[in-house]
Amino acid sequence: MxxxxxxxxxxxxxxxxxxxxxxxxxxxxxxxxxxxxxxxxxxxxxxxxxxxDLDPWRKTQVARHPGRPHCSDYIAQLFTEYTPLAGDRAFGDDYAVMGGLVRLNDQPCIVIGQEKGNDTKSRLHHNFGMARPEGYRKAIRLMELANRFELPVITLVDTSGAYPGKGAEERGQSEAIARCTQKCLEIGVPLVSVIIGEGGSGGAVAFATANRIIMLEHSIYSVISPEGCASILWKDAEKMREAAQALRLTAQDLKKLGVIDSIVPEPLGGAQRDPRAAIEAAGNEILKMLKDLGQKSAKELVSDRRQKFIDMGKTSLA
Structure with a gap:
Protein backbone atom coordinates (compact mmCIF):
# COMPACT_ATOMS: atom_id res chain seq x y z
CA MET A 1 0.00 0.00 0.00
CA ASP A 53 -13.26 16.70 4.76
CA LEU A 54 -10.34 16.62 2.30
CA ASP A 55 -9.15 19.99 1.03
CA PRO A 56 -8.66 20.43 -2.76
CA TRP A 57 -4.91 19.77 -2.64
CA ARG A 58 -5.35 16.53 -0.72
CA LYS A 59 -8.05 15.49 -3.18
CA THR A 60 -5.55 16.16 -5.96
CA GLN A 61 -3.08 13.83 -4.26
CA VAL A 62 -5.72 11.11 -3.90
CA ALA A 63 -6.77 11.52 -7.56
CA ARG A 64 -3.13 10.93 -8.57
CA HIS A 65 -2.59 7.95 -6.25
CA PRO A 66 -0.75 5.23 -8.22
CA GLY A 67 -2.96 2.55 -6.70
CA ARG A 68 -6.23 3.96 -8.03
CA PRO A 69 -7.92 1.74 -10.62
CA HIS A 70 -6.96 2.76 -14.16
CA CYS A 71 -8.78 2.63 -17.48
CA SER A 72 -7.63 -0.94 -18.15
CA ASP A 73 -9.04 -2.03 -14.77
CA TYR A 74 -12.45 -0.51 -15.57
CA ILE A 75 -12.51 -2.18 -18.98
CA ALA A 76 -11.58 -5.55 -17.48
CA GLN A 77 -14.22 -5.43 -14.72
CA LEU A 78 -17.17 -3.57 -16.25
CA PHE A 79 -17.21 -4.80 -19.83
CA THR A 80 -17.26 -8.07 -21.72
CA GLU A 81 -16.11 -8.99 -25.23
CA TYR A 82 -13.59 -6.14 -25.36
CA THR A 83 -12.22 -5.87 -28.89
CA PRO A 84 -9.46 -3.24 -28.96
CA LEU A 85 -9.15 -1.03 -32.04
CA ALA A 86 -5.80 0.61 -32.77
CA GLY A 87 -4.42 3.46 -34.82
CA ASP A 88 -5.68 6.72 -36.26
CA ARG A 89 -5.36 5.67 -39.94
CA ALA A 90 -2.99 8.58 -40.49
CA PHE A 91 0.19 8.29 -38.41
CA GLY A 92 0.17 5.45 -35.91
CA ASP A 93 -1.20 4.12 -32.64
CA ASP A 94 -1.08 5.99 -29.35
CA TYR A 95 -0.78 3.72 -26.34
CA ALA A 96 -1.95 6.49 -24.00
CA VAL A 97 -5.46 5.97 -25.43
CA MET A 98 -7.29 2.66 -25.20
CA GLY A 99 -10.52 1.96 -27.01
CA GLY A 100 -12.68 -0.52 -28.79
CA LEU A 101 -15.94 -2.44 -28.98
CA VAL A 102 -17.40 -3.79 -25.73
CA ARG A 103 -20.60 -5.00 -24.15
CA LEU A 104 -22.01 -3.46 -20.98
CA ASN A 105 -24.75 -5.66 -19.53
CA ASP A 106 -24.96 -7.23 -23.01
CA GLN A 107 -25.45 -3.81 -24.65
CA PRO A 108 -22.91 -3.12 -27.42
CA CYS A 109 -20.93 0.08 -26.79
CA ILE A 110 -17.72 1.85 -27.68
CA VAL A 111 -15.33 2.58 -24.82
CA ILE A 112 -12.47 5.09 -25.07
CA GLY A 113 -10.11 5.89 -22.23
CA GLN A 114 -6.76 7.25 -21.16
CA GLU A 115 -4.40 4.74 -19.54
CA LYS A 116 -1.58 5.93 -17.26
CA GLY A 117 -0.03 2.54 -16.46
CA ASN A 118 0.66 1.08 -13.02
CA ASP A 119 4.43 0.53 -12.92
CA THR A 120 7.50 2.12 -14.49
CA LYS A 121 7.46 -0.04 -17.63
CA SER A 122 3.72 0.36 -18.32
CA ARG A 123 3.79 4.08 -17.51
CA LEU A 124 6.49 4.65 -20.08
CA HIS A 125 4.61 2.47 -22.57
CA HIS A 126 1.40 4.48 -22.07
CA ASN A 127 3.25 7.82 -21.85
CA PHE A 128 1.73 8.43 -18.39
CA GLY A 129 -1.72 8.81 -20.00
CA MET A 130 -0.69 11.91 -21.95
CA ALA A 131 -2.09 11.52 -25.46
CA ARG A 132 -0.42 12.69 -28.66
CA PRO A 133 -2.39 13.86 -31.74
CA GLU A 134 -2.81 10.30 -32.99
CA GLY A 135 -4.54 9.43 -29.71
CA TYR A 136 -7.20 12.08 -30.23
CA ARG A 137 -7.57 11.07 -33.87
CA LYS A 138 -8.02 7.47 -32.76
CA ALA A 139 -10.80 8.66 -30.44
CA ILE A 140 -12.41 10.56 -33.33
CA ARG A 141 -12.31 7.41 -35.47
CA LEU A 142 -13.98 5.37 -32.74
CA MET A 143 -16.68 8.00 -32.18
CA GLU A 144 -17.42 8.05 -35.90
CA LEU A 145 -17.71 4.25 -35.81
CA ALA A 146 -20.09 4.48 -32.87
CA ASN A 147 -22.20 7.06 -34.68
CA ARG A 148 -22.38 4.94 -37.83
CA PHE A 149 -23.58 1.86 -35.95
CA GLU A 150 -25.63 3.76 -33.33
CA LEU A 151 -23.57 2.58 -30.36
CA PRO A 152 -23.37 4.51 -27.07
CA VAL A 153 -19.93 5.91 -26.22
CA ILE A 154 -18.36 5.73 -22.77
CA THR A 155 -15.15 7.66 -22.12
CA LEU A 156 -12.86 7.11 -19.13
CA VAL A 157 -10.80 10.20 -18.36
CA ASP A 158 -7.54 10.01 -16.44
CA THR A 159 -4.80 12.33 -17.66
CA SER A 160 -2.71 15.21 -16.41
CA GLY A 161 -3.13 16.73 -19.88
CA ALA A 162 -2.15 16.31 -23.51
CA TYR A 163 1.50 15.49 -24.23
CA PRO A 164 3.43 18.80 -24.56
CA GLY A 165 6.35 17.48 -26.64
CA LYS A 166 7.78 19.00 -29.81
CA GLY A 167 6.74 16.07 -32.01
CA ALA A 168 3.14 16.29 -30.82
CA GLU A 169 3.01 20.00 -31.64
CA GLU A 170 4.51 19.35 -35.08
CA ARG A 171 1.78 16.79 -35.79
CA GLY A 172 -1.02 19.19 -34.84
CA GLN A 173 -1.77 18.61 -31.16
CA SER A 174 -4.12 21.59 -30.68
CA GLU A 175 -6.00 20.86 -33.93
CA ALA A 176 -6.47 17.21 -32.93
CA ILE A 177 -7.84 18.19 -29.50
CA ALA A 178 -10.20 20.74 -31.05
CA ARG A 179 -11.51 18.24 -33.61
CA CYS A 180 -11.99 15.58 -30.94
CA THR A 181 -14.01 18.05 -28.86
CA GLN A 182 -16.00 18.96 -31.98
CA LYS A 183 -16.68 15.29 -32.72
CA CYS A 184 -18.02 14.83 -29.18
CA LEU A 185 -20.54 17.58 -29.90
CA GLU A 186 -21.58 16.11 -33.28
CA ILE A 187 -22.31 12.44 -32.70
CA GLY A 188 -25.98 11.45 -32.43
CA VAL A 189 -25.50 8.69 -29.85
CA PRO A 190 -25.43 8.79 -26.02
CA LEU A 191 -22.05 9.95 -24.72
CA VAL A 192 -21.20 9.42 -21.05
CA SER A 193 -17.86 10.46 -19.60
CA VAL A 194 -16.36 9.34 -16.28
CA ILE A 195 -13.51 11.23 -14.60
CA ILE A 196 -11.85 8.31 -12.83
CA GLY A 197 -8.75 10.09 -11.56
CA GLU A 198 -7.21 13.25 -12.95
CA GLY A 199 -9.02 15.26 -15.61
CA GLY A 200 -6.48 17.77 -16.81
CA SER A 201 -6.83 20.58 -19.36
CA GLY A 202 -7.89 20.14 -22.99
CA GLY A 203 -6.63 16.58 -22.90
CA ALA A 204 -9.60 15.77 -20.66
CA VAL A 205 -12.16 18.09 -22.26
CA ALA A 206 -11.59 16.39 -25.64
CA PHE A 207 -12.97 13.17 -24.10
CA ALA A 208 -15.49 14.72 -21.71
CA THR A 209 -17.65 16.97 -23.88
CA ALA A 210 -20.46 14.57 -23.11
CA ASN A 211 -24.20 14.40 -22.47
CA ARG A 212 -23.49 13.31 -18.91
CA ILE A 213 -20.28 13.72 -16.92
CA ILE A 214 -19.65 11.55 -13.88
CA MET A 215 -16.84 12.11 -11.38
CA LEU A 216 -15.54 9.80 -8.71
CA GLU A 217 -15.71 11.43 -5.29
CA HIS A 218 -11.98 12.13 -5.02
CA SER A 219 -11.19 12.76 -8.68
CA ILE A 220 -10.33 16.22 -10.03
CA TYR A 221 -11.18 18.08 -13.24
CA SER A 222 -9.54 21.38 -14.13
CA VAL A 223 -8.30 23.62 -16.93
CA ILE A 224 -4.70 23.32 -15.67
CA SER A 225 -2.82 21.47 -12.95
CA PRO A 226 -2.44 23.25 -9.58
CA GLU A 227 1.33 23.35 -10.09
CA GLY A 228 0.97 24.87 -13.55
CA CYS A 229 -1.54 27.42 -12.30
CA ALA A 230 0.74 28.40 -9.40
CA SER A 231 3.70 28.80 -11.77
CA ILE A 232 1.73 31.18 -13.98
CA LEU A 233 -0.10 33.22 -11.33
CA TRP A 234 2.50 33.38 -8.56
CA LYS A 235 5.67 32.31 -10.42
CA ASP A 236 6.00 29.66 -7.71
CA ALA A 237 4.93 26.03 -8.20
CA GLU A 238 5.04 25.56 -4.41
CA LYS A 239 1.82 27.56 -4.12
CA MET A 240 -0.07 24.60 -5.59
CA ARG A 241 -2.29 24.36 -2.48
CA GLU A 242 -3.62 27.88 -3.02
CA ALA A 243 -4.03 27.15 -6.73
CA ALA A 244 -5.97 23.95 -6.04
CA GLN A 245 -8.35 25.91 -3.84
CA ALA A 246 -8.85 28.65 -6.45
CA LEU A 247 -9.37 26.27 -9.38
CA ARG A 248 -12.56 24.70 -7.98
CA LEU A 249 -11.37 21.35 -9.28
CA THR A 250 -13.13 18.98 -6.89
CA ALA A 251 -16.20 16.95 -7.83
CA GLN A 252 -18.20 18.73 -5.13
CA ASP A 253 -17.40 22.22 -6.47
CA LEU A 254 -17.99 21.20 -10.07
CA LYS A 255 -21.38 19.70 -9.23
CA LYS A 256 -22.41 23.05 -7.69
CA LEU A 257 -21.15 24.86 -10.80
CA GLY A 258 -23.15 22.58 -13.10
CA VAL A 259 -20.04 21.32 -14.90
CA ILE A 260 -20.71 17.69 -13.96
CA ASP A 261 -23.90 15.72 -13.42
CA SER A 262 -23.13 13.09 -10.81
CA ILE A 263 -20.63 12.16 -8.09
CA VAL A 264 -19.85 8.49 -7.42
CA PRO A 265 -18.95 7.83 -3.75
CA GLU A 266 -15.61 6.10 -3.21
CA PRO A 267 -14.76 3.53 -0.53
CA LEU A 268 -13.43 5.06 2.70
CA GLY A 269 -9.80 5.98 2.03
CA GLY A 270 -10.26 6.38 -1.71
CA ALA A 271 -10.75 4.07 -4.69
CA GLN A 272 -7.24 2.66 -4.17
CA ARG A 273 -8.38 0.91 -0.97
CA ASP A 274 -11.12 -1.07 -2.71
CA PRO A 275 -10.80 -0.79 -6.51
CA ARG A 276 -13.50 -3.38 -7.26
CA ALA A 277 -16.11 -1.54 -5.21
CA ALA A 278 -15.19 1.81 -6.79
CA ILE A 279 -15.42 0.38 -10.32
CA GLU A 280 -18.74 -1.32 -9.59
CA ALA A 281 -20.22 1.94 -8.25
CA ALA A 282 -19.07 3.82 -11.36
CA GLY A 283 -20.54 1.10 -13.57
CA ASN A 284 -23.93 1.39 -11.89
CA GLU A 285 -23.95 5.13 -12.49
CA ILE A 286 -22.99 4.67 -16.17
CA LEU A 287 -25.91 2.26 -16.64
CA LYS A 288 -28.28 4.72 -15.01
CA MET A 289 -27.14 7.53 -17.33
CA LEU A 290 -27.32 5.37 -20.46
CA LYS A 291 -30.85 4.28 -19.57
CA ASP A 292 -31.92 7.91 -19.27
CA LEU A 293 -30.20 8.97 -22.51
CA GLY A 294 -31.54 5.94 -24.39
CA GLN A 295 -34.98 7.58 -24.45
CA LYS A 296 -33.70 10.50 -26.58
CA SER A 297 -33.44 10.73 -30.38
CA ALA A 298 -30.16 11.51 -32.15
CA LYS A 299 -31.26 15.12 -32.65
CA GLU A 300 -32.22 15.46 -28.99
CA LEU A 301 -28.90 14.00 -27.85
CA VAL A 302 -26.89 16.50 -29.90
CA SER A 303 -29.08 19.39 -28.72
CA ASP A 304 -28.90 18.23 -25.09
CA ARG A 305 -25.10 18.05 -25.24
CA ARG A 306 -24.63 21.45 -26.83
CA GLN A 307 -27.08 23.12 -24.45
CA LYS A 308 -25.30 21.59 -21.48
CA PHE A 309 -22.10 23.44 -22.31
CA ILE A 310 -23.87 26.67 -23.25
CA ASP A 311 -25.59 26.65 -19.86
CA MET A 312 -22.29 26.30 -17.98
CA GLY A 313 -21.53 29.93 -18.68
CA LYS A 314 -24.76 30.98 -16.96
CA THR A 315 -24.03 29.18 -13.69
CA SER A 316 -22.34 30.68 -10.65
CA LEU A 317 -21.71 29.59 -7.08
CA ALA A 318 -24.16 30.87 -4.50
Missing part, protein backbone atom coordinates in the same frame (compact mmCIF):
# COMPACT_ATOMS: atom_id res chain seq x y z
CA UNK A 2 1.38 3.41 -1.01
CA UNK A 3 0.63 6.13 1.53
CA UNK A 4 0.24 9.80 0.68
CA UNK A 5 1.99 12.54 2.68
CA UNK A 6 -1.03 13.33 4.83
CA UNK A 7 -1.55 9.60 5.52
CA UNK A 8 1.81 9.12 7.30
CA UNK A 9 0.28 8.86 10.82
CA UNK A 10 -2.06 6.19 9.41
CA UNK A 11 0.90 4.36 7.83
CA UNK A 12 2.63 4.20 11.23
CA UNK A 13 -0.41 2.67 12.96
CA UNK A 14 -1.17 0.14 10.20
CA UNK A 15 2.53 -0.71 9.99
CA UNK A 16 2.67 -1.50 13.70
CA UNK A 17 -0.40 -3.73 13.41
CA UNK A 18 1.24 -5.66 10.57
CA UNK A 19 4.46 -6.02 12.55
CA UNK A 20 2.56 -7.41 15.52
CA UNK A 21 0.75 -9.97 13.36
CA UNK A 22 4.02 -10.96 11.67
CA UNK A 23 5.52 -11.49 15.16
CA UNK A 24 2.54 -13.64 16.12
CA UNK A 25 3.04 -15.84 13.06
CA UNK A 26 6.72 -16.35 13.88
CA UNK A 27 6.06 -17.19 17.53
CA UNK A 28 2.88 -19.15 18.30
CA UNK A 29 3.34 -18.48 22.01
CA UNK A 30 2.83 -14.74 21.61
CA UNK A 31 -0.79 -13.53 21.55
CA UNK A 32 -0.82 -10.24 19.67
CA UNK A 33 -4.31 -10.24 18.16
CA UNK A 34 -5.87 -8.10 20.89
CA UNK A 35 -3.24 -5.38 20.50
CA UNK A 36 -3.38 -5.59 16.69
CA UNK A 37 -7.18 -5.30 16.75
CA UNK A 38 -6.91 -2.19 18.93
CA UNK A 39 -4.50 -0.68 16.40
CA UNK A 40 -6.89 -1.59 13.57
CA UNK A 41 -9.69 0.24 15.35
CA UNK A 42 -7.48 3.27 15.89
CA UNK A 43 -6.42 3.21 12.22
CA UNK A 44 -10.05 2.99 11.08
CA UNK A 45 -11.02 6.02 13.15
CA UNK A 46 -8.04 8.00 11.84
CA UNK A 47 -8.80 7.02 8.23
CA UNK A 48 -12.36 8.28 8.64
CA UNK A 49 -11.10 11.52 10.17
CA UNK A 50 -8.54 12.10 7.39
CA UNK A 51 -11.06 11.57 4.58
CA UNK A 52 -14.02 13.29 6.22
Missing amino acids: TYLDFEKPLADIEGKAEELRALGKRDDGVDVEKEAAALDKKAGALLKELYE
Whole structure:
Protein backbone atom coordinates (compact mmCIF):
# COMPACT_ATOMS: atom_id res chain seq x y z
CA MET A 1 0.00 0.00 0.00
CA THR A 2 1.38 3.41 -1.01
CA TYR A 3 0.63 6.13 1.53
CA LEU A 4 0.24 9.80 0.68
CA ASP A 5 1.99 12.54 2.68
CA PHE A 6 -1.03 13.33 4.83
CA GLU A 7 -1.55 9.60 5.52
CA LYS A 8 1.81 9.12 7.30
CA PRO A 9 0.28 8.86 10.82
CA LEU A 10 -2.06 6.19 9.41
CA ALA A 11 0.90 4.36 7.83
CA ASP A 12 2.63 4.20 11.23
CA ILE A 13 -0.41 2.67 12.96
CA GLU A 14 -1.17 0.14 10.20
CA GLY A 15 2.53 -0.71 9.99
CA LYS A 16 2.67 -1.50 13.70
CA ALA A 17 -0.40 -3.73 13.41
CA GLU A 18 1.24 -5.66 10.57
CA GLU A 19 4.46 -6.02 12.55
CA LEU A 20 2.56 -7.41 15.52
CA ARG A 21 0.75 -9.97 13.36
CA ALA A 22 4.02 -10.96 11.67
CA LEU A 23 5.52 -11.49 15.16
CA GLY A 24 2.54 -13.64 16.12
CA LYS A 25 3.04 -15.84 13.06
CA ARG A 26 6.72 -16.35 13.88
CA ASP A 27 6.06 -17.19 17.53
CA ASP A 28 2.88 -19.15 18.30
CA GLY A 29 3.34 -18.48 22.01
CA VAL A 30 2.83 -14.74 21.61
CA ASP A 31 -0.79 -13.53 21.55
CA VAL A 32 -0.82 -10.24 19.67
CA GLU A 33 -4.31 -10.24 18.16
CA LYS A 34 -5.87 -8.10 20.89
CA GLU A 35 -3.24 -5.38 20.50
CA ALA A 36 -3.38 -5.59 16.69
CA ALA A 37 -7.18 -5.30 16.75
CA ALA A 38 -6.91 -2.19 18.93
CA LEU A 39 -4.50 -0.68 16.40
CA ASP A 40 -6.89 -1.59 13.57
CA LYS A 41 -9.69 0.24 15.35
CA LYS A 42 -7.48 3.27 15.89
CA ALA A 43 -6.42 3.21 12.22
CA GLY A 44 -10.05 2.99 11.08
CA ALA A 45 -11.02 6.02 13.15
CA LEU A 46 -8.04 8.00 11.84
CA LEU A 47 -8.80 7.02 8.23
CA LYS A 48 -12.36 8.28 8.64
CA GLU A 49 -11.10 11.52 10.17
CA LEU A 50 -8.54 12.10 7.39
CA TYR A 51 -11.06 11.57 4.58
CA GLU A 52 -14.02 13.29 6.22
CA ASP A 53 -13.26 16.70 4.76
CA LEU A 54 -10.34 16.62 2.30
CA ASP A 55 -9.15 19.99 1.03
CA PRO A 56 -8.66 20.43 -2.76
CA TRP A 57 -4.91 19.77 -2.64
CA ARG A 58 -5.35 16.53 -0.72
CA LYS A 59 -8.05 15.49 -3.18
CA THR A 60 -5.55 16.16 -5.96
CA GLN A 61 -3.08 13.83 -4.26
CA VAL A 62 -5.72 11.11 -3.90
CA ALA A 63 -6.77 11.52 -7.56
CA ARG A 64 -3.13 10.93 -8.57
CA HIS A 65 -2.59 7.95 -6.25
CA PRO A 66 -0.75 5.23 -8.22
CA GLY A 67 -2.96 2.55 -6.70
CA ARG A 68 -6.23 3.96 -8.03
CA PRO A 69 -7.92 1.74 -10.62
CA HIS A 70 -6.96 2.76 -14.16
CA CYS A 71 -8.78 2.63 -17.48
CA SER A 72 -7.63 -0.94 -18.15
CA ASP A 73 -9.04 -2.03 -14.77
CA TYR A 74 -12.45 -0.51 -15.57
CA ILE A 75 -12.51 -2.18 -18.98
CA ALA A 76 -11.58 -5.55 -17.48
CA GLN A 77 -14.22 -5.43 -14.72
CA LEU A 78 -17.17 -3.57 -16.25
CA PHE A 79 -17.21 -4.80 -19.83
CA THR A 80 -17.26 -8.07 -21.72
CA GLU A 81 -16.11 -8.99 -25.23
CA TYR A 82 -13.59 -6.14 -25.36
CA THR A 83 -12.22 -5.87 -28.89
CA PRO A 84 -9.46 -3.24 -28.96
CA LEU A 85 -9.15 -1.03 -32.04
CA ALA A 86 -5.80 0.61 -32.77
CA GLY A 87 -4.42 3.46 -34.82
CA ASP A 88 -5.68 6.72 -36.26
CA ARG A 89 -5.36 5.67 -39.94
CA ALA A 90 -2.99 8.58 -40.49
CA PHE A 91 0.19 8.29 -38.41
CA GLY A 92 0.17 5.45 -35.91
CA ASP A 93 -1.20 4.12 -32.64
CA ASP A 94 -1.08 5.99 -29.35
CA TYR A 95 -0.78 3.72 -26.34
CA ALA A 96 -1.95 6.49 -24.00
CA VAL A 97 -5.46 5.97 -25.43
CA MET A 98 -7.29 2.66 -25.20
CA GLY A 99 -10.52 1.96 -27.01
CA GLY A 100 -12.68 -0.52 -28.79
CA LEU A 101 -15.94 -2.44 -28.98
CA VAL A 102 -17.40 -3.79 -25.73
CA ARG A 103 -20.60 -5.00 -24.15
CA LEU A 104 -22.01 -3.46 -20.98
CA ASN A 105 -24.75 -5.66 -19.53
CA ASP A 106 -24.96 -7.23 -23.01
CA GLN A 107 -25.45 -3.81 -24.65
CA PRO A 108 -22.91 -3.12 -27.42
CA CYS A 109 -20.93 0.08 -26.79
CA ILE A 110 -17.72 1.85 -27.68
CA VAL A 111 -15.33 2.58 -24.82
CA ILE A 112 -12.47 5.09 -25.07
CA GLY A 113 -10.11 5.89 -22.23
CA GLN A 114 -6.76 7.25 -21.16
CA GLU A 115 -4.40 4.74 -19.54
CA LYS A 116 -1.58 5.93 -17.26
CA GLY A 117 -0.03 2.54 -16.46
CA ASN A 118 0.66 1.08 -13.02
CA ASP A 119 4.43 0.53 -12.92
CA THR A 120 7.50 2.12 -14.49
CA LYS A 121 7.46 -0.04 -17.63
CA SER A 122 3.72 0.36 -18.32
CA ARG A 123 3.79 4.08 -17.51
CA LEU A 124 6.49 4.65 -20.08
CA HIS A 125 4.61 2.47 -22.57
CA HIS A 126 1.40 4.48 -22.07
CA ASN A 127 3.25 7.82 -21.85
CA PHE A 128 1.73 8.43 -18.39
CA GLY A 129 -1.72 8.81 -20.00
CA MET A 130 -0.69 11.91 -21.95
CA ALA A 131 -2.09 11.52 -25.46
CA ARG A 132 -0.42 12.69 -28.66
CA PRO A 133 -2.39 13.86 -31.74
CA GLU A 134 -2.81 10.30 -32.99
CA GLY A 135 -4.54 9.43 -29.71
CA TYR A 136 -7.20 12.08 -30.23
CA ARG A 137 -7.57 11.07 -33.87
CA LYS A 138 -8.02 7.47 -32.76
CA ALA A 139 -10.80 8.66 -30.44
CA ILE A 140 -12.41 10.56 -33.33
CA ARG A 141 -12.31 7.41 -35.47
CA LEU A 142 -13.98 5.37 -32.74
CA MET A 143 -16.68 8.00 -32.18
CA GLU A 144 -17.42 8.05 -35.90
CA LEU A 145 -17.71 4.25 -35.81
CA ALA A 146 -20.09 4.48 -32.87
CA ASN A 147 -22.20 7.06 -34.68
CA ARG A 148 -22.38 4.94 -37.83
CA PHE A 149 -23.58 1.86 -35.95
CA GLU A 150 -25.63 3.76 -33.33
CA LEU A 151 -23.57 2.58 -30.36
CA PRO A 152 -23.37 4.51 -27.07
CA VAL A 153 -19.93 5.91 -26.22
CA ILE A 154 -18.36 5.73 -22.77
CA THR A 155 -15.15 7.66 -22.12
CA LEU A 156 -12.86 7.11 -19.13
CA VAL A 157 -10.80 10.20 -18.36
CA ASP A 158 -7.54 10.01 -16.44
CA THR A 159 -4.80 12.33 -17.66
CA SER A 160 -2.71 15.21 -16.41
CA GLY A 161 -3.13 16.73 -19.88
CA ALA A 162 -2.15 16.31 -23.51
CA TYR A 163 1.50 15.49 -24.23
CA PRO A 164 3.43 18.80 -24.56
CA GLY A 165 6.35 17.48 -26.64
CA LYS A 166 7.78 19.00 -29.81
CA GLY A 167 6.74 16.07 -32.01
CA ALA A 168 3.14 16.29 -30.82
CA GLU A 169 3.01 20.00 -31.64
CA GLU A 170 4.51 19.35 -35.08
CA ARG A 171 1.78 16.79 -35.79
CA GLY A 172 -1.02 19.19 -34.84
CA GLN A 173 -1.77 18.61 -31.16
CA SER A 174 -4.12 21.59 -30.68
CA GLU A 175 -6.00 20.86 -33.93
CA ALA A 176 -6.47 17.21 -32.93
CA ILE A 177 -7.84 18.19 -29.50
CA ALA A 178 -10.20 20.74 -31.05
CA ARG A 179 -11.51 18.24 -33.61
CA CYS A 180 -11.99 15.58 -30.94
CA THR A 181 -14.01 18.05 -28.86
CA GLN A 182 -16.00 18.96 -31.98
CA LYS A 183 -16.68 15.29 -32.72
CA CYS A 184 -18.02 14.83 -29.18
CA LEU A 185 -20.54 17.58 -29.90
CA GLU A 186 -21.58 16.11 -33.28
CA ILE A 187 -22.31 12.44 -32.70
CA GLY A 188 -25.98 11.45 -32.43
CA VAL A 189 -25.50 8.69 -29.85
CA PRO A 190 -25.43 8.79 -26.02
CA LEU A 191 -22.05 9.95 -24.72
CA VAL A 192 -21.20 9.42 -21.05
CA SER A 193 -17.86 10.46 -19.60
CA VAL A 194 -16.36 9.34 -16.28
CA ILE A 195 -13.51 11.23 -14.60
CA ILE A 196 -11.85 8.31 -12.83
CA GLY A 197 -8.75 10.09 -11.56
CA GLU A 198 -7.21 13.25 -12.95
CA GLY A 199 -9.02 15.26 -15.61
CA GLY A 200 -6.48 17.77 -16.81
CA SER A 201 -6.83 20.58 -19.36
CA GLY A 202 -7.89 20.14 -22.99
CA GLY A 203 -6.63 16.58 -22.90
CA ALA A 204 -9.60 15.77 -20.66
CA VAL A 205 -12.16 18.09 -22.26
CA ALA A 206 -11.59 16.39 -25.64
CA PHE A 207 -12.97 13.17 -24.10
CA ALA A 208 -15.49 14.72 -21.71
CA THR A 209 -17.65 16.97 -23.88
CA ALA A 210 -20.46 14.57 -23.11
CA ASN A 211 -24.20 14.40 -22.47
CA ARG A 212 -23.49 13.31 -18.91
CA ILE A 213 -20.28 13.72 -16.92
CA ILE A 214 -19.65 11.55 -13.88
CA MET A 215 -16.84 12.11 -11.38
CA LEU A 216 -15.54 9.80 -8.71
CA GLU A 217 -15.71 11.43 -5.29
CA HIS A 218 -11.98 12.13 -5.02
CA SER A 219 -11.19 12.76 -8.68
CA ILE A 220 -10.33 16.22 -10.03
CA TYR A 221 -11.18 18.08 -13.24
CA SER A 222 -9.54 21.38 -14.13
CA VAL A 223 -8.30 23.62 -16.93
CA ILE A 224 -4.70 23.32 -15.67
CA SER A 225 -2.82 21.47 -12.95
CA PRO A 226 -2.44 23.25 -9.58
CA GLU A 227 1.33 23.35 -10.09
CA GLY A 228 0.97 24.87 -13.55
CA CYS A 229 -1.54 27.42 -12.30
CA ALA A 230 0.74 28.40 -9.40
CA SER A 231 3.70 28.80 -11.77
CA ILE A 232 1.73 31.18 -13.98
CA LEU A 233 -0.10 33.22 -11.33
CA TRP A 234 2.50 33.38 -8.56
CA LYS A 235 5.67 32.31 -10.42
CA ASP A 236 6.00 29.66 -7.71
CA ALA A 237 4.93 26.03 -8.20
CA GLU A 238 5.04 25.56 -4.41
CA LYS A 239 1.82 27.56 -4.12
CA MET A 240 -0.07 24.60 -5.59
CA ARG A 241 -2.29 24.36 -2.48
CA GLU A 242 -3.62 27.88 -3.02
CA ALA A 243 -4.03 27.15 -6.73
CA ALA A 244 -5.97 23.95 -6.04
CA GLN A 245 -8.35 25.91 -3.84
CA ALA A 246 -8.85 28.65 -6.45
CA LEU A 247 -9.37 26.27 -9.38
CA ARG A 248 -12.56 24.70 -7.98
CA LEU A 249 -11.37 21.35 -9.28
CA THR A 250 -13.13 18.98 -6.89
CA ALA A 251 -16.20 16.95 -7.83
CA GLN A 252 -18.20 18.73 -5.13
CA ASP A 253 -17.40 22.22 -6.47
CA LEU A 254 -17.99 21.20 -10.07
CA LYS A 255 -21.38 19.70 -9.23
CA LYS A 256 -22.41 23.05 -7.69
CA LEU A 257 -21.15 24.86 -10.80
CA GLY A 258 -23.15 22.58 -13.10
CA VAL A 259 -20.04 21.32 -14.90
CA ILE A 260 -20.71 17.69 -13.96
CA ASP A 261 -23.90 15.72 -13.42
CA SER A 262 -23.13 13.09 -10.81
CA ILE A 263 -20.63 12.16 -8.09
CA VAL A 264 -19.85 8.49 -7.42
CA PRO A 265 -18.95 7.83 -3.75
CA GLU A 266 -15.61 6.10 -3.21
CA PRO A 267 -14.76 3.53 -0.53
CA LEU A 268 -13.43 5.06 2.70
CA GLY A 269 -9.80 5.98 2.03
CA GLY A 270 -10.26 6.38 -1.71
CA ALA A 271 -10.75 4.07 -4.69
CA GLN A 272 -7.24 2.66 -4.17
CA ARG A 273 -8.38 0.91 -0.97
CA ASP A 274 -11.12 -1.07 -2.71
CA PRO A 275 -10.80 -0.79 -6.51
CA ARG A 276 -13.50 -3.38 -7.26
CA ALA A 277 -16.11 -1.54 -5.21
CA ALA A 278 -15.19 1.81 -6.79
CA ILE A 279 -15.42 0.38 -10.32
CA GLU A 280 -18.74 -1.32 -9.59
CA ALA A 281 -20.22 1.94 -8.25
CA ALA A 282 -19.07 3.82 -11.36
CA GLY A 283 -20.54 1.10 -13.57
CA ASN A 284 -23.93 1.39 -11.89
CA GLU A 285 -23.95 5.13 -12.49
CA ILE A 286 -22.99 4.67 -16.17
CA LEU A 287 -25.91 2.26 -16.64
CA LYS A 288 -28.28 4.72 -15.01
CA MET A 289 -27.14 7.53 -17.33
CA LEU A 290 -27.32 5.37 -20.46
CA LYS A 291 -30.85 4.28 -19.57
CA ASP A 292 -31.92 7.91 -19.27
CA LEU A 293 -30.20 8.97 -22.51
CA GLY A 294 -31.54 5.94 -24.39
CA GLN A 295 -34.98 7.58 -24.45
CA LYS A 296 -33.70 10.50 -26.58
CA SER A 297 -33.44 10.73 -30.38
CA ALA A 298 -30.16 11.51 -32.15
CA LYS A 299 -31.26 15.12 -32.65
CA GLU A 300 -32.22 15.46 -28.99
CA LEU A 301 -28.90 14.00 -27.85
CA VAL A 302 -26.89 16.50 -29.90
CA SER A 303 -29.08 19.39 -28.72
CA ASP A 304 -28.90 18.23 -25.09
CA ARG A 305 -25.10 18.05 -25.24
CA ARG A 306 -24.63 21.45 -26.83
CA GLN A 307 -27.08 23.12 -24.45
CA LYS A 308 -25.30 21.59 -21.48
CA PHE A 309 -22.10 23.44 -22.31
CA ILE A 310 -23.87 26.67 -23.25
CA ASP A 311 -25.59 26.65 -19.86
CA MET A 312 -22.29 26.30 -17.98
CA GLY A 313 -21.53 29.93 -18.68
CA LYS A 314 -24.76 30.98 -16.96
CA THR A 315 -24.03 29.18 -13.69
CA SER A 316 -22.34 30.68 -10.65
CA LEU A 317 -21.71 29.59 -7.08
CA ALA A 318 -24.16 30.87 -4.50
